[in-house]
Amino acid sequence: MAKAAPKNQANTTTQNGYTVLARRYRPGGFSDLIGQEAISQVLTNAIKHNRVAHAYLFTGARGVGKTSAARILAKALNCEKGPSTSPCGTCSICNAIATGEDVDVLEIDGASNRGIDEVREIRNNVQYRPSRSRFKIYIIDEVHMLTGPAFNALLKTLEEPPAHVKFIFATTEVQKIPITILSRCQRFDFSSIGTKQIAAHLQEITSKEGLEAEPDAIELIARRAGGSMRDAQSLLDQALSFSNGKITRDEVHRLIGAVDENHIMDLAEAILKGESAKVLELMDQTNSKGLQMGELVEQMISFWRDLMVFVSSNQIPPDASIATSQHDRFKNMARAIPLDTVLAGLDVLSLTKMRLKATHQPRIMVEFGLIRLSRLANLIPVQQILQQLQSGGIPTVGQTPNQQQAASPEGLKKKLINESGGIILPQSEQPEVRLSSENIPSIWPQVIELTGPMLGNELKKAGTPAISGPNALVIEFSRQYNQALEYCSDPARILRIQNALGKITGQSWVVRVASKVVTNPEELVEETPAVVEPVVSKPKVNPKDAAEKEPLVQRALEIFNAQIVRVDVGFGVPPPESKVIEDEDNEKA
Numbered sequence: 001m002a003k004a005a006p007k008n009q010a011n012t013t014t015q016n017g018y019t020v021l022a023r024r025y026r027p028g029g030f031s032d033l034i035g036q037e038a039i040s041q042v043l044t045n046a047i048k049h050n051r052v053a054h055a056y057l058f059t060g061a062r063g064v065g066k067t068s069a070a071r072i073l074a075k076a077l078n079c080e081k082g083p084s085t086s087p088c089g090t091c092s093i094c095n096a097i098a099t100g101e102d103v104d105v106l107e108i109d110g111a112s113n114r115g116i117d118e119v120r121e122i123r124n125n126v127q128y129r130p131s132r133s134r135f136k137i138y139i140i141d142e143v144h145m146l147t148g149p150a151f152n153a154l155l156k157t158l159e160e161p162p163a164h165v166k167f168i169f170a171t172t173e174v175q176k177i178p179i180t181i182l183s184r185c186q187r188f189d190f191s192s193i194g195t196k197q198i199a200a201h202l203q204e205i206t207s208k209e210g211l212e213a214e215p216d217a218i219e220l221i222a223r224r225a226g227g228s229m230r231d232a233q234s235l236l237d238q239a240l241s242f243s244n245g246k247i248t249r250d251e252v253h254r255l256i257g258a259v260d261e262n263h264i265m266d267l268a269e270a271i272l273k274g275e276s277a278k279v280l281e282l283m284d285q286t287n288s289k290g291l292q293m294g295e296l297v298e299q300m301i302s303f304w305r306d307l308m309v310f311v312s313s314n315q316i317p318p319d320a321s322i323a324t325s326q327h328d329r330f331k332n333m334a335r336a337i338p339l340d341t342v343l344a345g346l347d348v349l350s351l352t353k354m355r356l357k358a359t360h361q362p363r364i365m366v367e368f369g370l371i372r373l374s375r376l377a378n379l380i381p382v383q384q385i386l387q388q389l390q391s392g393g394i395p396t397v398g399q400t401p402n403q404q405q406a407a408s409p410e411g412l413k414k415k416l417i418n419e420s421g422g423i424i425l426p427q428s429e430q431p432e433v434r435l436s437s438e439n440i441p442s443i444w445p446q447v448i449e450l451t452g453p454m455l456g457n458e459l460k461k462a463g464t465p466a467i468s469g470p471n472a473l474v475i476e477f478s479r480q481y482n483q484a485l486e487y488c489s490d491p492a493r494i495l496r497i498q499n500a501l502g503k504i505t506g507q508s509w510v511v512r513v514a515s516k517v518v519t520n521p522e523e524l525v526e527e528t529p530a531v532v533e534p535v536v537s538k539p540k541v542n543p544k545d546a547a548e549k550e551p552l553v554q555r556a557l558e559i560f561n562a563q564i565v566r567v568d569v570g571f572g573v574p575p576p577e578s579k580v581i582e583d584e585d586n587e588k589a
Contacts, residue, residue, distance in 0.1 A: 021240075022233040025205055027068050028089045028098070030076070034201055034229060035193035036065050042188070043069070044085045047076055053186045055158055055167040057143075059174040060190030063230030066170040067107075069190075070139045071097055073168060074105045078133035093133060104130040110142040110171075119150040123157045126165045135166050143169040144176035151178050158184045192227025195219070195319045201229065202236050206247070211240060213247035216323055220252045220261075223321055259286060259296050261323045265330070268303055271374045272337055279370050283363070293362035294353075297369070301349045307342045310334040341376045348373050432506040435473075440464060443504060450500035455493055458484040471509050473501070476516040489513045543567040 027033050030040040046052050056073070058066040075087035075094045087094050096102035108118075122138060130136040140146075146154075158167060158181065169185060171177060199215075199222035206213045221239065225232035235256065239247045242255050253260055263282065270278035286296060302321035309317045311334055316322065322330050352369030359365050435443065441464050448456040461484045465475040475497075477485040487493070494511050501509040547553050547567050557563065 020234070021205060021209075021237045022230050025233065026098075027065065027072065028075075029086055030069075030072055031086075033065050033069060033072070034197050036069065036190055039069065039188045039190065043073055043076075047083055047085050052077065052166070054161050054165070055169070055185040057169045057171070057174070057177075057182065057185035057187045058190060059171050059187065061192055061227060062172055063225075063228030063232075064190045064193055065229065066190055067139070067141055069188075070168040070170055071105075074102075074135075074137045074139065074166075077135050077137065077166065078102075078104065078130075083134070102133070104133040104135070105137045105139065107139045107141065110140050110145040114146045114150060116147065116149040116153050119146070119153045123153065126157055126162055129164050135164055137166045137168065139168045139170070141170045142172070143181075144171045144173045148178075151181055155180055155184070193229050194227075195222045198222040198225055198227075198229060198232045202232055205233070205236065206240075209240065211243070211245060211247070213239075214249055216249040216325065217247045217252045219323060220249055220256075220258070223319070224256055224258070227319075257292055257295055259291055259299055261326055264299055264303055265322075265326055265333075267370070268300070269333060271370060272333055274374050276371050276374050279374055280367065283367055283370065287363055293366045294356055297349060297353050297356065297366060300370075301346070301353065304342060304346050304349055306330070307334050307337065308339070308346065311337065311339045311342055344376050345373050348376070433504065435467060435505060437467065440467065446504055447497065447500045450503060451493075451496050455488070455496060458487050459497070462488075465511075468512070471507055473509060473511050475511065475513045477513070478516045482515070485513060485515055 030044050033040050056070075058069060060066055072087070075082075075089070075097050076085060077083050078093050078097065079087040080091040080093055081088050089095075089098070093102060097105050100107050108122075126136065126138075128136075161167065167185075169177075169181075174182075174187075174189075199218050202218050202221060203213065203215075206218070217239070221235045222232055224235060235252075236247075239252055239255055243251055250260075252258075263286065267279065267282045267286075270282060299321065306317060306320045306322055309315070309320075310331070316327060316330065348369055352365060355365045355369075356362050433439075433443070444464050448459050451459065459475065461481045462475045462477045465473045468474045475488065477488075488497075494513065497511045498509050501507075501511070544564055544567050547564055548557075553564070
């Protein structure tokens with residue numbers, strides 16, 4: 001963007017009214033482009049050595065100078081005193097290009113002229129020579145908005161245009177442009193402009209406007225612009241209208257709705273110290289000023305990003321969101337926090353930002369996120385937890401290393417001796433017990449008892465485990481206890497077994513649960529055969545005699561003066577009820 005107002009630009013006011021700063025201080029030459037020195041050098045050399053390509057693609061964020069560079073290149077090629085790397089800016093052609101009114105330099109909005117018909121018109125007109133200039137130049141802004149058919153219609157003309165035609169494309173979303181178009185252009189990526197460069201240029205504009213501005217106010221505007229010179233000039237224009245001759249930091253804060261840096265520092269300091277009550281008090285102050293919660297979260301994310309960079313590199317980033325006057329305080333805060341806590345804080349803030357989009361109570365979401373942030377110092381790294389578990393200790397939350405040492409068995413023992421004046425002697429430490437094939441049958445039941453009733457009952461099905469190596473046991477289950485094998489294989493239950501072994505033996509153990517390997521084919525037979533009760537032989541009874549003893553049969557014989565001729569098999573055994581019902585249903589059917 002511009003270092004100074006170009007010679008051909010309008011004054012502060014025109015016949016139609018006020019001209020904004022972004023237009024009045026638009027760059028007029030390659031030397032006026034701020035933050036794009038490499039691109040300026042390439043284009044300047046191309047003009048010097050007559051190596052100007054037929055198609056250029058300028059890509060980058062908004063307000064970094066893409067369209068301005070396209071106009072400067074057009075003036076350099078068509079200036080009456082050119083081609084020149086320094087167009088005069090005073091001839092009729094330069095003036096017409098600067099105002100977008102030149103007949104041979106056509107600026108086209110890709111968003112509103114995106115169809116195939118508009119591209120066909122361009123393709124039909126490129127054959128005609130320019131009216132008064134050397135080249136007919138097409139500047140298509142936001143070229144990524146063209147449709148697919150429009151891009152296809154442009155391919156052949158873009159690859160082999162007439163010698164008097166140049167194309168300059170500008171876009172903020174280069175990923176949307178087909179590769180067939182990209183391969184036919186020389187691509188230049190415009191980078192974001194540094195905060196210091198923007199601040200220096202804004203200070204220069206303020207001086208030329210005859211106004212004053214606090215350095216912190218200018219720096220705040222520059223940071224807020226996010227690398228866009230146009231955004232910075234627009235904010236400065238607003239600040240100039242808002243102020244009474246001097247731009248102050250407080251006025252800029254009220255203008256853009258941002259939270260004061262001192263307030264952000266106070267909030268961050270309370271969070272890092274774990275002072276939850278202070279965090280809520282500062283949040284009340286933020287809310288009473290009517291500041292947006294989303295803006296607060298954005299500033300906190302930027303602050304935590306600066307913490308991450310400083311903790312990682314011991315340097316404040318050049319584009320830091322911290323005022324220069326706060327650097328010493330920031331360094332003291334950053335040196336007291338580990339990198340893992342900073343990274344976890346960025347996760348919390350990012351999640352809070354996402355939640356704000358789906359809530360009608362932003363303050364609650366922000367307070368919830370910041371309170372969580374203030375508790376991060378109490379978290380224990382996973383590696384530390386694993387080390388304490390392996391050593392048989394219990395992870396302690398929210399304690400300093402000295403407090404953790406005091407809470408350890410050794411620390412408690414020392415405390416007991418000191419408080420008792422040496423009268424109460426601590427018990428001697430439990431001696432280590434070496435497991436062997438001789439003593440493990442007597443020790444293993446104690447281990448089972450310590451593991452609890454449910455796990456212990458399942459372990460009993462495996463019998464006595466085998467020693468497979470130094471401080472290593474294998475618990476083997478037979479095939480008939482596959483369910484118990486699966487139950488005991490859970491990592492949490494294995495850890496319980498290992499802890500129980502450690503308490504009894506005074507050593508750390510590695511326990512493995514496995515299925516019992518069968519080495520003898522005879523062992524394939526069920527190890528615990530089912531118990532079959534002996535069948536007691538009953539004396540054989542004549543069916544006819546049994547029928548005659550039935551009271552109902554005897555009554556029938558008396559009434560009908562009858563005798564038994566035949567007894568069918570199954571007499572006296574009633575069929576199941578379901579079978580009877582089924583037969584009755586069949587008969588009804």
